Amino acid sequence: xxxxxxxxxxxxxxxxxxxGEAWVWLTGGCLALAMAMIIGLLGYxxxxxxxxxxxxxxxxxxxxxxxxxxxxxxxxxxxxxxGGRRLxxxxxxxxxxxHFEWFDDAQVKTATTPASAxxxxxxxxxxxxxxxTRLLHGEExxxxxxxxxxKGFETRHPEVRRRWREAWRIDKQDRGELQRRLxxxxxxxxxxxxxxxxxxxxxxxxxxxxxxxxxxxxxxxxLLDGRTxxxxxxxxxxGLEFATGSGESxxxxxxxxxxxxxxxxxxxxxxxxxxxxxxxxxLWDDPxxxxxxxxxxxxxxxxxxxxxxxxxxxxxxxxxxxxYLREYASRGPVxxxxxxxxxxxxxxxxxxxxxxxxxxxxxxxxxxxxELLFRPALVADGQPTFGTGGLLWASLTLALLxxxxxxVSTEEALSAVPNSMREGSYxxxxxxxxxIRRIVLPRALPGIMTGLILAMARGAGEVAPLMLVGVKKxxxxxxxxxxxxxxxPEREFMHLAYLIYDVGFQSPNxxxxxxxxxxxxxxxxxxxxxxxxxxxxxxxxxxxxxxxxQF
Amino acid sequence: MSIPPSADxxxxxxxxxxxxxxxxxxxxxxQVPAEVHERVRQTPAVLEIDRFNLWYGVKQALHEITxxxxxxxxxxxxxxxxxxxxxLLRSVNRLNDLVPSVRxxxxxxxxGDPIYDxxxxxxxxxxxxxxxxxxxxxxxxxxYENVVYALRIDGESRRAVLDEVCEKSLRGAALWDExxxxxxxxxxxxxxxxxxxxxxxxxxxxxxxxLLLDEPCSALDPIATGKIxxxxxxxxxxxxxxxxxxxxxQASRSSDYTAFMYLGRLIEYGPTTDIFTKxxxxxTEAYVTGRFG
Numbered sequence: 001x002x003x004x005x006x007x008x009x010x011x012x013x014x015x016x017x018x019x020g021e022a023w024v025w026l027t028g029g030c031l032a033l034a035m036a037m038i039i040g041l042l043g044y045x046x047x048x049x050x051x052x053x054x055x056x057x058x059x060x061x062x063x064x065x066x067x068x069x070x071x072x073x074x075x076x077x078x079x080x081x082x083g084g085r086r087l088x089x090x091x092x093x094x095x096x097x098x099h100f101e102w103f104d105d106a107q108v109k110t111a112t113t114p115a116s117a118x119x120x121x122x123x124x125x126x127x128x129x130x131x132x133t134r135l136l137h138g139e140e141x142x143x144x145x146x147x148x149x150x151k152g153f154e155t156r157h158p159e160v161r162r163r164w165r166e167a168w169r170i171d172k173q174d175r176g177e178l179q180r181r182l183x184x185x186x187x188x189x190x191x192x193x194x195x196x197x198x199x200x201x202x203x204x205x206x207x208x209x210x211x212x213x214x215x216x217x218x219x220x221x222x223l224l225d226g227r228t229x230x231x232x233x234x235x236x237x238x239g240l241e242f243a244t245g246s247g248e249s250x251x252x253x254x255x256x257x258x259x260x261x262x263x264x265x266x267x268x269x270x271x272x273x274x275x276x277x278x279x280x281x282x283l284w285d286d287p288x289x290x291x292x293x294x295x296x297x298x299x300x301x302x303x304x305x306x307x308x309x310x311x312x313x314x315x316x317x318x319x320x321x322x323x324y325l326r327e328y329a330s331r332g333p334v335x336x337x338x339x340x341x342x343x344x345x346x347x348x349x350x351x352x353x354x355x356x357x358x359x360x361x362x363x364x365x366x367x368x369x370x371e372l373l374f375r376p377a378l379v380a381d382g383q384p385t386f387g388t389g390g391l392l393w394a395s396l397t398l399a400l401l402x403x404x405x406x407x408v409s410t411e412e413a414l415s416a417v418p419n420s421m422r423e424g425s426y427x428x429x430x431x432x433x434x435x436i437r438r439i440v441l442p443r444a445l446p447g448i449m450t451g452l453i454l455a456m457a458r459g460a461g462e463v464a465p466l467m468l469v470g471v472k473k474x475x476x477x478x479x480x481x482x483x484x485x486x487x488x489p490e491r492e493f494m495h496l497a498y499l500i501y502d503v504g505f506q507s508p509n510x511x512x513x514x515x516x517x518x519x520x521x522x523x524x525x526x527x528x529x530x531x532x533x534x535x536x537x538x539x540x541x542x543x544x545x546x547x548x549x550q551f
Numbered sequence: 552m553s554i555p556p557s558a559d560x561x562x563x564x565x566x567x568x569x570x571x572x573x574x575x576x577x578x579x580x581x582q583v584p585a586e587v588h589e590r591v592r593q594t595p596a597v598l599e600i601d602r603f604n605l606w607y608g609v610k611q612a613l614h615e616i617t618x619x620x621x622x623x624x625x626x627x628x629x630x631x632x633x634x635x636x637x638x639l640l641r642s643v644n645r646l647n648d649l650v651p652s653v654r655x656x657x658x659x660x661x662x663g664d665p666i667y668d669x670x671x672x673x674x675x676x677x678x679x680x681x682x683x684x685x686x687x688x689x690x691x692x693x694x695y696e697n698v699v700y701a702l703r704i705d706g707e708s709r710r711a712v713l714d715e716v717c718e719k720s721l722r723g724a725a726l727w728d729e730x731x732x733x734x735x736x737x738x739x740x741x742x743x744x745x746x747x748x749x750x751x752x753x754x755x756x757x758x759x760x761x762l763l764l765d766e767p768c769s770a771l772d773p774i775a776t777g778k779i780x781x782x783x784x785x786x787x788x789x790x791x792x793x794x795x796x797x798x799x800x801q802a803s804r805s806s807d808y809t810a811f812m813y814l815g816r817l818i819e820y821g822p823t824t825d826i827f828t829k830x831x832x833x834x835t836e837a838y839v840t841g842r843f844g
Contacts (some may be wrong), residue, residue, distance in 0.1 A: 330651070420684055423646060424682075424684060424688040424690065427646060427680070427763075428700050428753065428757070429701055429757070439691070
C-alpha cells in the first residue's frame with residue numbers, strides 16, 4: 001500500500017472511471033429519457049383517445065348579460081390572477097353558427113346541471129343540446145313534458161333506427177348491386193362493339209341482353225323503391241321537440257337522431273353503456289359529417305388489408321433478393337455497391353416513393369392493364385380501372401418503400417446462420433439450394449420475421465405516399481368485401497393514418513374533431529401493436545424451434 | 552504405388568542421431584521425403600492420396616501428400632496446429648471447393664474413382680462420405696430428421712425405410728437408448744456429447760465409404776470424449792475412418808494407423824503401435840511423446 005496520500009486520491013479517481021460508474025449513469029440516463037418520451041407520448045394518446053366517448057355532464061350557464069347556454073365543458077384555462085375561462089361545447093350550430101364558445105368565469109352567474117338536459121347526435125349538422133318538451137307525430141302530440149317525451153322517445157327510437165338502417169342498406173347494397181349489373185351489361189355491349197364492330201350480331205345480342213337486364217333492374221328498382229318508401233313513411237313525422245338553453249323551440253326528426261342521452265341523470269353503468277355503444281359505432285360504422293363523427297370501419301379495414309398485402313408482397317421479394325446477395329453473389333465491389341445502394345434506398349423520402357408509385361404503377365402499369373383488359377370501361381365512361389390509385393398500387397408502393405428494411409435484416413439473419421451448419425449439410429451431399437431451403441432459411445426465419453415486423457410497423461404508419469396512390473378521404477366500398485370477386489385490388493380505400501391528417505387538419509369543425517384524432521391515433525397504434533405482437537409471437541415460436549439456446 | 556517403397560523400419564534400426572532435423576528443414580521451406588511404413592502399403596486402400604498439393608491464394612498449405620488410407624481401419628492424422636490435417640480432411644470430400652481462393656494439384660481416388668476429376672459430381676461424391684466436425688452442428692430440426700437428412704435430400708420419403716435407417720444409425724452411434732423416446736424433439740435440446748453422437752449417426756446413415764472425423768472430441772468434456780472414443784472403436788471394421796486429432800492418447804487408443812504431419816508435409820505414417828513405440832524418425836518420437844509441439 002502506498003503511503004503517499006495524493007497518489008492514493010488520484011488512484012481513487014482513476015478507479016471510479018475504470019469501474020465505469022459514470023458510463024452506467026450516462027447509458028442508463030439515455031435509456032430512461034427515451035423511455036420517458038415514448039411512455040409519455042403513448043400515455044397521452046391513450047388517455048386522450050380513451051376518454052373521447054365518455055359522456056360528460058351538460059352544464060346550463062346563466063350569463064351576466066342574461067343569456068342561457070347549455071354546453072359541455074371541454075377545456076379550462078386558469079389565469080394567474082385567479083380568474084379563468086372555460087371552453088364550452090355549445091353545439092346547435094344551425095342556430096348559433098358556433099360549435100364551441102369561450103366564457104370568462106366573471107361572465108357566468110350560475111352553472112347548474114339540469115337532469116333533463118339532453119345530448120343528441122344527429123346524422124347531419126353536428127350535435128344538438130336541449131331539453132325535450134314534446135313528442136310529435138305530424139300535428140299530433142304523442143307525449144308532453146320533459147320526462148314523458150323522453151320516455152316516449154326511448155321506446156320508439158330503436159324501431160325508427162332499425163327502419164332507417166334497413167332503408168340505408170337497401171340504398172347502399174341492393175341498389176349498388178343493381179347498378180353494377182347494369183354497368184356490366186353496358187360494358188358487355190361496348191366490348192362486343194370493340195371486338196366485332198358496331199354492326200355485328202354479337203353487339204346486337206349484347207344490346208338485347210342489356211335491354212333485358214335494364215328491364216329487370218327497373219323492375220327490381222321499383223320493388224326497392226316501394227320498400228324504402230314504406231320504411232321512410234313509417235318514420236316520417238315522428239319528431240322530438242326540444243327547447244334549447246336559450247329557450248328556442250326546435251323539432252328534430254327522429255330518423256335523423258343517431259343517439260341521444262341525458263348525461264346528468266345517467267348512473268355509472270348507464271354512462272358505460274353509452275361509452276361502449278359509441279365505441280361500437282366508432283369501430284364498426286361508416287364515417288359521418290366529413291369523417292369527424294361516426295365510425296372509421298372502412299379505414300380500419302383498409303389499413304389492415306393494405307398492411308397485410310404489403311407484407312405478403314415484400315416478404316418473398318425481399319427474402320429472395322437478400323438470399324441472392326448473401327448466398328449466391330460473389331463478394332466483390334459490385335456486391336458492395338449494390339448493398340450500399342439498398343441501404344441508401346431506405347433514406348429516400350417516402351413521398352418520392354409515392355410519386356414513383358403514381359407515375360409507374362398507376363399510370364404505366366395500371367394504364368397498360370386498362371388498355372389490355374379493361375378497354376370497354378375506358379371507352380364507355382372514360383373511367384380507369386387500374387390506371388388510378390388503388391389498394392394494389394398502394395401496397396406495392398409501400399412494399400417498395402419497406403424493401404430495404406427487409407433485405408438488410410434478412411441479410412443479417414442469413415449471415416448469422418453458423419457456417420458449420422452449411423458445411424454439415426454440404427458434407428451430407430446436399431446441394432446449395434437444398435442447404436438453403438432446409439437449413440439456412442429455417443434457421444434465419446426468426447431474424448427475417450424481425451425485419452418484416454419493422455417493415456410492417458413502418459408501412460402501416462406511412463401517409464405521404466398513400467395520398468398519391470390510392471388513399472381517399474371517403475371510400476365506403478371496401479377493397480375486400482362480399483361482392484364477387486371479393487378482393488378488389490383496384491379500389492381506392494381509406495387509411496387510419498391519412499384519416500388523422502384529414503380529420504385533424506382538414507376538418508371544418510376542428511375543435512370537435514380533436515378528440516376523434518386522438519381516438520384514431522390510439523386505434524392505429526393499437527392495430528400496429530396487435531400486428532406486431534402477432535408477428536413477435538410467431539417469431540418466438542420459430543426461434544424456440546430452430547435456434548439453439550445452447551452454446 | 553508410384554513412389555519407391557522405403558526400407559523396412561525394423562531393418563533401419565533406431566532413429567539416426569546424425570542426420571539434420573527434418574522439421575527444421577521443413578520450417579526453413581525445404582522438402583523432406585515422407586517415411587511411409589511398408590505395412591501401410593500392404594493393406595488394401597479405400598482412399599488413395601497421390602502427390603496432393605493445396606494453396607490458399609499464394610500460401611501453400613499441403614505439400615506433395617501421398618498416402619493410402621486402409622480399408623476398414625481407423626487412421627489418425629496428428630500434428631501441431633496449422634499443419635494441414637483439417638485441410639487434408641476437407642479436401643477429401645471437396646469441402647474446400649467452397650473457399651474461393653483454393654487451388655489444388657495432384658489426385659485423390661475413392662475406391663479408384665478420381666475425386667478431382669472434372670466429370671466427378673461433387674454432390675454425388677459427398678454422398679459417398681460422411682463427415683463429423685469439431686463442434687457438434689446438429690441441424691435446426693428434430694432428432695429424427697437430423698439422422699435421415701441425407702436420405703431426405705435424396706427424396707426418400709417412405710416411412711419404413713426412414714424409420715429403419717434412423718434406428719440403425721442411432722444404434723450405430725450409441726445414441727438409440729437415450730434418444731428413442733424423443734425422436735420428434737429438437738436436436739438442439741441434446742447435450743454437447745449427444746449432439747456429436749447424433750452428428751456421427753447422421754454421417755453413417757447413408758452408409759458412407761469413408762467416415763471423416765475432424766477432431767470430433769475437441770469441444771467435449773472427458774466423459775463425452777470417452778463415449779465417442781468407444782464409438783470409434785465399434786465403428787472400426789465396419790467403416791473406414793479418417794480422423795484428425797490433437798490428442799495423442801486418443802490417437803494411440805483409437806486408431807490402427809497414424810500419420811504425423813508438420814507444416815503441410817507428411818512426415819511419418821505407419822501402424823499406430825509402431826508410430827508410438829518405435830518410430831523411424833526421432834522427430835516423430837519427440838512429437839508423440841510430447842517433447843515437442
